[in-house]
Amino acid sequence: MKVDLFDFDLPQSRIALRPVRPRDAARMLVVQGSDAPFEDRGVRDLPALLNPGDVLVFNDTRVIPAQLEGRRADGEAKIGATLHKRIDLRRWQAFIRNAKRVRQGDQIIFGGGVTALAEERLGDGSITLLFEGEEPVEVLLDRAGTMPLPPYIASKRGVDAQDLEDYQTMFAAEKGAVAAPTASLHFTPRLVDALDAAGIGRAMLTLHVGAGTFLPVKADDTDDHQMHAEFGRISQTTADQLNEARAKGGRIIAVGTTSLRLLESAVDENGIIQPFAGDTAIFITPGYRLRAVDGLMTNFHLPKSTLMMLVSALMGRDRMMAAYAHAIANEYRFYSYGDSSLLLP
Structure with a gap:
């Protein structure tokens, strides 16, 4: 598949150089199905957008000054x-x-x-x-x-002491990442309390995000791109929690592409999530059949990136290109410190 199919023009003014405050005040674009209207919502609306029994899966990796x-x-x-x-x-x-x-x-x-x-x-x-x-x-x-901010931020304003807090999620526990699982940056104790009250579950896994995840794809065709391996872990407890939730009719919503990639690395042919400990270099592009997740909360990604290909695999390329055009026209903030999206096939 040609990499150019995932290209789009992004005005530099749409790249967020700082997160909004408070974190859960970020906007969120809701994309459902193949033809439902896009919904301009906020991250604080998440409890109302999910169902009791759904489970959000977070990556508890902690960024090191790499x-x-x-x-x-x-x-x-x-x-x-x-x-x-x-x-x-x-x-x-x-x-x-x-x-x-x-x-x-x-x-x-x-x-x-x-x-x-x-x-x-x-x-x-x-x-x-x-x-x-x-x-x-x-x-x-x-x-x-120092904190390894992505170059599209660091090159514009440098790195300062505030990034020690801003570039770390509230779930960060296991040291080892060199890039933040940025979808989780939007969560606050207040939002987590609201999710608990709505009957929405939480599960944790660990994927130590490597800088290779965000490197530009230099090949012309996706078949020629080699992903860098990253270490991940899913406990038996987490696997059991997710399989039980799904058996009861709940949806598994990955918070971030890192959570999604590890879940898809651990799921078997029958859709059962297995415990996992090891490296993964999974590369998800359109045509891949997702087995482990029913939705994804994620930020807006770079043109021609592996992450743009991943969300296109989940929702369809044309659907995601239309969603990104909507986001740009409506002045959503892009990339690591930017706004969010909720993708529900």
Whole structure:
């Protein structure tokens, strides 16, 4: 399938550089079926838009300060590193800025006295970094790293202290993501209380989001694109909760494409969600038959991105292109800090 089929023109003014406050004050475009009118609603309307017995599935991953700035130990080259996947206790795969100046065995000195050795150069262009010393890598990153905001935000205004709070969901618990599961950024304790009162359930899973999820698709055809693997976990308790809810007639609504991708990685041919612990590189495009979810709450995605392809698989390409045209015309805010959509096939 041609990647250009998922392209659209987005005015730069529609890219949100800060979230709305409070978080649940964001707008939400409701897209149902193949021909129902689009509904311009708000995130606070969510309890009224779902049914008692439905279950929202959240990703409880926590973003780590995975953006590092430094230089080669010989002082000759400035190096930027964005960690995107843990290999073991001391090694991470990283996308490197100025990678042509990094050779195998080079020591890179980051802030706070943090150093790492460049090891293997991988086929996707990333490099394995071995962090030196005895302190846990998480401690080193807290000292030397910054929040890894997407480039469409960071390049326009930089990263500041407010992002430490803004780019973390209220459910964040398990450290390991290098990008936020941004659909969950809209939730507040007040909204969660309203969902509880409406009889709408909550379930948790963990997918440590990697920067590769948001990389542009460089291939001309989707068959030629390779997804980066990310580690995920679904407990037996969560799997049982979701299967029971569905057996009783409830819908499984993924909050965010990360939750959807992990659920679809764990579901069997009969639509039963199984416990899961491991890597997933699932790539969902139109023609894929979704088995695990009945709906999706998600933000508005980049043109020609794997996420635009995923929502098109759920709702149909033509339907999503029309929805995005509506969102742009009605001045919805796009991307990580932007507004939301509720997609119900």
